[in-house]
Amino acid sequence: MVHGSFRSLSPAGLLIDDVVIERDRILIIARCRAAAGECPDCGERSRRVHSSYERRLLDLPSHGRTVQLRVAVRRFRCAMPGCPRRIFVERLHETVAGKSARRTLRLDAIVHHLGVALGGRPAASLARRLMLPVSKDTLLRVVRRHASRASRDRSPLHVIGIDDWAWKRGQRYGSIICDLERRRIVDLLPDREPATVEAWLSCHPEVRVISRDRGGGYGQAATRAAPQAVQVADRWHLMENASAAFLEAVRRSMRLIRMALGNITIDPALLTHAERLQHDGYLRREEAYGIIRALAKTGTPIKEIVRRTGRSRKLVRDIVRGGGGDVFRCRSNLLEPHLAWLDAEWSAGCRNGAELWRRLHKTAGFRGSLCVVAEWTTRRRRAESAGSERLRKPPPARALSRLLSSERDHLTKGDAITVARIERAVPVLVSARDLVERFHGMVRDRDPHALPAWIADAAGSVLASFGKGIVTDRAAVAAAMTQPWSNGQTEGQITKLKLVKRQMYGRAKLDLLRARPGAPT
Numbered sequence: 001m002v003h004g005s006f007r008s009l010s011p012a013g014l015l016i017d018d019v020v021i022e023r024d025r026i027l028i029i030a031r032c033r034a035a036a037g038e039c040p041d042c043g044e045r046s047r048r049v050h051s052s053y054e055r056r057l058l059d060l061p062s063h064g065r066t067v068q069l070r071v072a073v074r075r076f077r078c079a080m081p082g083c084p085r086r087i088f089v090e091r092l093h094e095t096v097a098g099k100s101a102r103r104t105l106r107l108d109a110i111v112h113h114l115g116v117a118l119g120g121r122p123a124a125s126l127a128r129r130l131m132l133p134v135s136k137d138t139l140l141r142v143v144r145r146h147a148s149r150a151s152r153d154r155s156p157l158h159v160i161g162i163d164d165w166a167w168k169r170g171q172r173y174g175s176i177i178c179d180l181e182r183r184r185i186v187d188l189l190p191d192r193e194p195a196t197v198e199a200w201l202s203c204h205p206e207v208r209v210i211s212r213d214r215g216g217g218y219g220q221a222a223t224r225a226a227p228q229a230v231q232v233a234d235r236w237h238l239m240e241n242a243s244a245a246f247l248e249a250v251r252r253s254m255r256l257i258r259m260a261l262g263n264i265t266i267d268p269a270l271l272t273h274a275e276r277l278q279h280d281g282y283l284r285r286e287e288a289y290g291i292i293r294a295l296a297k298t299g300t301p302i303k304e305i306v307r308r309t310g311r312s313r314k315l316v317r318d319i320v321r322g323g324g325g326d327v328f329r330c331r332s333n334l335l336e337p338h339l340a341w342l343d344a345e346w347s348a349g350c351r352n353g354a355e356l357w358r359r360l361h362k363t364a365g366f367r368g369s370l371c372v373v374a375e376w377t378t379r380r381r382r383a384e385s386a387g388s389e390r391l392r393k394p395p396p397a398r399a400l401s402r403l404l405s406s407e408r409d410h411l412t413k414g415d416a417i418t419v420a421r422i423e424r425a426v427p428v429l430v431s432a433r434d435l436v437e438r439f440h441g442m443v444r445d446r447d448p449h450a451l452p453a454w455i456a457d458a459a460g461s462v463l464a465s466f467g468k469g470i471v472t473d474r475a476a477v478a479a480a481m482t483q484p485w486s487n488g489q490t491e492g493q494i495t496k497l498k499l500v501k502r503q504m505y506g507r508a509k510l511d512l513l514r515a516r517p518g519a520p521t
């Protein structure tokens, strides 16, 4: 008989008869406390023991040793007349172990958590260190069993997000369905065919809201198989689509852009320091002058413009009459008549600014300072080291599209010039950019009332086909601005799924993937 204090440690309903401590394990010999067994069929209690046998259960490790429970379980005869079951085995308490389980419930729970958190092989190696006697196959089996049990007793789904994810990048895609309310994966479908999604949806008539991308396939499937559900276009996808439409417009305008940028004579990379200061000033002035010109265009009197802008009367009058706009004043003009001569000398090999200035001063009567000539030579040197190839090549469409959509204040001066050039040469891009900004703002601020005006304006722009797509999907787009749901967390689940897939090595079967992320962690 075991010391009394062990009793309190014994699992529910069991009496411990003995504890055998071996070198690497502890054996706990026990039996059921109850005097009678209860027939699982008729519920009748019986004390008539037929026979008994030993049930072995692995338990949590203790004192650096694995622990095994050896429970003597009895077979009883059912005394109830007419009961089809004549002999039954006594059950262990429900908190100890399930029917025919080989691990106690508490060990099984740990094994399950390990399997969910780490996946087969890493979990098995950690389990070994924790003295939990389970193989990686057992781990995966436990994970699967828990998942199938969980899927059986699942509360109804109301709000789902659906998206595709890559089994193998660019080759095989599946679909992932998330419960957006409970923030968990509900199911994984083997492909992204509308028919597959339709089949799934028709088994879930309780779904009320479906958040999806704008690819079309999922939308179609939802319309056919779940007409009761509100479809919500995913906000991130909407923004992304708008940006992509703008990029496409930039691509189509590349010929015009190339022509506009080809004419550039000012490459800020080639400017000397002094010139760059002048140039910055020029850009600042241009901005101010733009405001004055715009006011003048609307018929605002000069007096009023002066009052509003705080500029001098003379300046405003000059601008309104078409003045302003010189980038570099005086200094370049001073050199102008001598440029051909300078070029020739440069090509002939004279590259010393001071020497060039001396000769200009002496032979041609040049009145400018040495600085002017020195700046010119600096610029020539830079132009040569930069290489003419790089200077003429406009940035790729993607970079331009980003520049055009950037806040003016965030642009470098060089980029600002590029943008200004493009805006002047291809005004349709300016209105397209404004449309995209309005669209983004509308989605961000959840303002569906702005949608009709936006659609009308987009129709006449270079974004017409994107606008048409929005019209086709109008209900879902409007829902994106009114419903709180979005696929953001679905994307998060996909990231998690990819991690799981990597951890599982070759064992990433659909059912296992379904099991792991959906289970508690």
Ligand SMILES: [Zn+2]
Residues within 6 Å of the ligand: 039, 040, 041, 042, 043, 044, 078, 079, 080, 083, 084, 085
């Ligand atoms: Zn019975």
